[in-house]
Amino acid sequence: MTTQHTIKIEELGGADTALAFDVMRELRPHLTDADEFAELVRTQRREGYRLVVSYDETGLLVSLAGFRHQTSLYAGSHLYIDDLSTLPSARGKGHAGALLRWVDEEARRLGCAGVHLDSGTQRHDAHRLYLASGFVIPAFHFAKSL
Secondary structure, rough: EEEEOOEEEEOHHHHHHHHHHHHHHOOOOOOOOHHHHHHHHHHHHOOOEEEEEEOOOOOOHHHHHHHEEEEOOOOOEEEEEEEEEOEEEEEOOHHHHHHHHHHHHHHHOOOOOOEOOOOOOOOOHHHHHHHHHHOOOOOOOOOOOO
């Protein structure tokens, strides 16, 4: 467990996954059931997905980062952040920044060349955090529903 001021960070194991449900719903409101969420995360864990969380000074889980180790031709070995979410009551208190620093350190530990993420175009506050944390915008992400 890492402590930064009053922010405590730890990686959640499978049995504790459902504890992050309320925080994940802030980012993924289509998720409506904690057990279904935990099952989806269990499936993703088989693909290398990991979940790290932060707690406030009262011990409340208030922020999370879900990520995986990937290797691609364009980026080499890197960590990809699928999910980064903070409860509204804890925003602006350093939790997301602390999680991004934790992921950076984990990427270094694993010998990764970098950290990547995608972010919805409407998430301006998140973009400010990413830019302030050293991220750049090297490309646009395109998607097509089938």
